[in-house]
Amino acid sequence: MSKSRKKQKNLMKDLAKQRIERLFKLAEASYSVHPHRSDRYVTLARRIGMRYRIRLPASLRRRVCRSCNSYLVPGSSSKVRLKKGTVCIICLSCGRKMCIPYK
Amino acid sequence: MDISPQNLIYHELIGLMVEVVDSTNQYLAGINGKVVDETRNILVIEVEDMYEKQVPKKGSTFVFHLPVGSGCSPATSVEVGGTLLLSQPENRTKNIRKLRMR
Numbered sequence: 001m002s003k004s005r006k007k008q009k010n011l012m013k014d015l016a017k018q019r020i021e022r023l024f025k026l027a028e029a030s031y032s033v034h035p036h037r038s039d040r041y042v043t044l045a046r047r048i049g050m051r052y053r054i055r056l057p058a059s060l061r062r063r064v065c066r067s068c069n070s071y072l073v074p075g076s077s078s079k080v081r082l083k084k085g086t087v088c089i090i091c092l093s094c095g096r097k098m099c100i101p102y103k
Numbered sequence: 104m105d106i107s108p109q110n111l112i113y114h115e116l117i118g119l120m121v122e123v124v125d126s127t128n129q130y131l132a133g134i135n136g137k138v139v140d141e142t143r144n145i146l147v148i149e150v151e152d153m154y155e156k157q158v159p160k161k162g163s164t165f166v167f168h169l170p171v172g173s174g175c176s177p178a179t180s181v182e183v184g185g186t187l188l189l190s191q192p193e194n195r196t197k198n199i200r201k202l203r204m205r
Binding site for chain 2: 008012015016037041044048
């Protein structure tokens with residue numbers, strides 16, 4: 001890959017990362033008044049991540065439902081339980097369970 | 104690289120304050136508010152009284168007001184032709200390939 005192509009690719013990924021972070025901030029801010037908007041922002045953030053091959057940051061990964069793309073807020077749109085050494089996050093809109101092991 | 108006048112059309116538009124300066128539909132010109140959603144052909148703008156307006160990108164000219172905390176220290180506004188934004192929101196960043204890098 002030539003130097004300029006590499007530069008373009010890095011720039012693209014950098015912009016995409018910033019966009020993802022910004023969308024999650026907006027989703028958090030708008031959740032209380034417009035929950036459907038925050039779902040839309042999160043969907044967009046996931047799409048951007050897929051398009052530019054960027055993983056969501058670890059802190060944000062637990063905030064999205066992978067099946068219905070809804071924004072997860074513990075207590076209102078998701079419930080969190082500790083079961084057999086795993087953190088189980090259950091989406092209240094579609095019922096998908098995400099279990100993450102811990103020690 | 105933060106949001107700046109140079110990379111505005113490749114960056115996230117949702118959340119920015121915007122003004123429709125010119126439009127082929129005269130009733131849309133003068134709309135002022137916050138970008139709430141974006142599709143390939145449309146920007147959804149929330150007008151002050153919690154009312155949403157859908158403005159087509161094609162045929163409109165927008166002035167975006169960049170936030171003060173971003174890359175530019177004084178508040179900056181950028182005028183953008185709507186045709187430059189004609190793309191799906193997730194594909195817009197890809198258009199940076201068309202730029203010539205030095």
